Amino acid sequence: MALQTQSQDIEKDTAAIIDVHEHQEGPLLPILHDVQAKFGYVPEDALLQIADRLNLSRAEVHGTMSFYHDFRTEPAGRHVLKVCRAEACQSLGGEKLAEDIQRDLGIKWHETTPDGKVTLEPVYCLGLCSCAPAAMMDGNLHGRLDEAAVLKLVEEVK
Structure with a gap:
């Protein structure tokens, strides 16, 4: 139950972040920055949602994340x-x-x-x-x- 709630929160919060940026030119980096600021990393569920909403492949979003070393796919330490x-x-x-x-x-x-x-x-x-x-x-x-x-x-x- 807790994982489902967490996944729903990620989905809801990511959607709100995408809503703010998706009509800008080149929205991917601002979206990734805001998602990471919100969660401390970019969860896999958020990555998939971002790719879908921006009509990008998962590989394109992952490629951008791996190019910029500050993006994380797992939470960092304190x-x-x-x-x-x-x-x-x-x-x-x-x-x-x-x-x-x-x-x-x-x-x-x-x-x-x-x-x-x-x-x-x-x-x-x-x-x-x-x-x-x-x-x-x-x-x-x-x-x-x-x-x-x-x-x-x-x-x-x-």
């Missing part, structure tokens, strides 16, 4: 840690930092810690090149990071 993988950060120790973070959290890219608190995402440039290596925790930028600084960030949100 906090999202995005670690820069671009050249400036790599040249100043970003690769080792990324390895340390994955080891310390016990997860790989696009995974969430078993307690559901932190999701780890790679990003390609946070615009903090002069303060490399950099990361973003829940939308807040942090630069000149080392393993201890990142662990402190993670501990603060846990």
Whole structure:
């Protein structure tokens, strides 16, 4: 019963979001952004509904979602840690930092810690090149990071 109610809520809320955007030029991205803002990810039911309403194939909608790395098909953890993988950060120790973070959290890219608190995402440039290596925790930028600084960030949100 709870799954049916959740599915109905997704369908109803997604329909309302589509109603707002479907008459705009290029409505797919605004719809996906609003659906993800509403649910924290883009549920499969919503993806199918979006494709149907916009007269797109499921593959077209999925292709757009997979092209833009910020879209998720599963809920993220309570906090999202995005670690820069671009050249400036790599040249100043970003690769080792990324390895340390994955080891310390016990997860790989696009995974969430078993307690559901932190999701780890790679990003390609946070615009903090002069303060490399950099990361973003829940939308807040942090630069000149080392393993201890990142662990402190993670501990603060846990």
